[in-house]
Amino acid sequence: MHKLGLIIKREYLAKVRNKSFVIMTFLSPILMVGMVVLIAYLTKVNDSEKKVICVLNESNYFSNDFVSTESTSYVIFQDIALEAAKDSTASLGYYGLVYIPGENDLERVADRSYFYTRDAPSTSVLDGLEAIFQERIQQKRLLDLGVSAKEFAAFDDPYEINTATFSGQQNLKGINEIKAFIGGGFGYLIMMFIIIYGGFVMRSVIEEKTSRIIEVIISSVKPFQLMLGKIIGTSLAGITQFAIWIVSASLLLIAVLFIFDIDPQGLGATANLPTASTAANMAPVAPGDATFQLYVDEFFKIPWVMLICFFVVYFVLGYLIYSSIYAAIGAAVDNETDTQQFIFPIILPLMLAIYVGFFSVFSNPHGPIAVGFSLFPLTSPIVMLMRLPGGIGEGGVPLWQLMTSIVLLIGTFMGIVWLAAKIYRVGILMYGKKPSYKELYKWLRY
């Protein structure tokens, strides 16, 4: 135990004193926040470029419909010929010209109207124009059927069905997505952590091999102790780094939002932390105050303590499984370029977990795919965490699934660590060999 402590301490210090590690620790939050600011800025710049569209209206319709908006403004031409209007639009450098011919019937007018531009027009501009025509035509058709304009306005109200659970609680639209998103945030955290720090573990093993210190060390400690110490030390360094990132990025983000006065609603998906505000932004409807309160209630009803406890369980087990595989890979190869063929099969289940999670858990948290992937040990740390914000038991994850998933995970953890330790033990003393999968299998029998 004493030796394990020494190894953990050395690995931790070696990592946190590493120059590039220090730089990344303090640069990353700045980069992340910088990215957010940049995106917000670019969006603003893009928005502020107004498109000017000229309108030549010879008909009696649409006299009040072309109202300038934030992104588009209209210039109304009067009493000039179409060709002259086209020429002047081009020479003024405006975006395009809407030509509405002077017919009597609205249908005919609409039929013969044209939008002239220099290049092919953008879809958003077309959509805007078409909406104007569409609305007018619809209104007219309904008028023909005897529906007044006022009645028409009422007609357009959107409808939402009321939802409730059998026990009578009001359900909220999109709450599943919000919950899965929160769980997904945790899952994503695990995935990032595995990929970043698993890689660190691997490189650190390779370094020991190439610097040839390995044999000196394992004549003092058991290879398994060294592997474990390395994994734990590196993860502690990783947790330190993550903590610094999360705290400093949050602080910076808040500071930046205040300084630049950016509307956080507009950033939505670009903010990479699953904070309350981003989760709420995911809601597909803009909720009114009362409904919003319900969302807030629901948000606090998420069993946070349970969720964080299981996050720790899945995080530790999942990370240990993957990082021991990374350690075994590091031991098997002589340099980092040889690792590619082995890394892909590790990343695959992780990616699968994230994508399957986001697609199937969002739409149906308790469907067969979601259940399957939340039981399969290589994906369960991520997928199960996406399901867990729904709670355990009724309406959430059945207890047996959670237990099965954890038992499977622990079983796999022991199996994989055992295998990895074997490969590690043999691999660290093999120099100058580029191993194949067949070779690795042979090592297991040494």
Place this chain on the structure above:
Amino acid sequence: MIQYWATNINFLFHSNFFPILNLFKGGFCFLGLISTKIGGLLKHFYIFGKIAYMNNILVAKEVTKQFGDHVALDKVSLEIPKNSIYGLLGPNGAGKTTLIRIINQITYPDQGEVYFDGAPLEAHHIAMIGYLPEERGLYKSMKVGEQVLYLAQLKGLSKATAKERLKFWFERLEIGDWWGKKVQELSKGMAQKIQFIVTVLHEPKLLIFDEPFSGFDPINANIIKDEILRLKENGASIIFSTHRMESVEELCEHIALIHESEKILDGKLSDIKKAYKNNIFEVGLQIGDGEALVGELSEKFQISSAAYDGKAGQLDLTVQLPSDDTKEFLGFVAGKSNINRFVETIPTANDIFIQTVQRKDQDA
């Protein structure tokens, strides 16, 4: 194993080599009998065997190790005497490193046993062994001082003791000012010195040096050689593994030859040399007519080479005699010339090595 030693000891008594011991003979034989009977049950409870184990720091018994289909060690048995330098020789890939790794408990034998200082090898013995591997290095980005402290602590030394001893060694090898340097700033030879210190710092009973001189310039190699000899004087036992035979001659009292996973020769270097000498002598003579003498000698003796410098009247030749009896030959040449040189050619470790390996290959 117990039977083996019991027989040996009994043989000693029967030969009446130590008459006084005969008094105890009956009793010992009785004990020997019992121990033979219960030996299978009490594998490590040896009574007579202990005598042999006590004089040896390390005993390997029929150690076998296989990697897949490849047999790395085939029933290798060794006895490494205390307080001596033991040469473990053999070409690359013979199995030396595997054996050393078994001693260091880096790998474990498939069959056979290893005894350290009279007891079966166990995990805690690691602290009593110092190992300088052939493939050796240090953490490049770590500072020298921190690194040696870390490695010393892994061997079970306390930080304070380690510091104290490091101070001594750093002064001794005149590298005191390296403490704060990073390893990547050191030259290869400098790093080797650090590794040497790490190996000996915990004052192990058994030191294992695998190709210790590779990477050293001649001056530093000498310093290290002297340190190894001094460690032996201070009571350490040393295994010295190499395929460079020159260094063996200077250092080793005992050797074992490992070839293609098997031990093909072991014993005291002086005994082995005696056994391997072929009664070959180099002779230098002052004579007027050398060529005639060579002709005469060729008839009576086996002359393998001869060179005559007519101007100086110097004849140099090599002769192989049928036995170590040199009287006849010397008598013959002394009557006809002045002998100014007569030296027996003792085979070098290298010669012995090559001969044994070749003989082994022919047998196979």
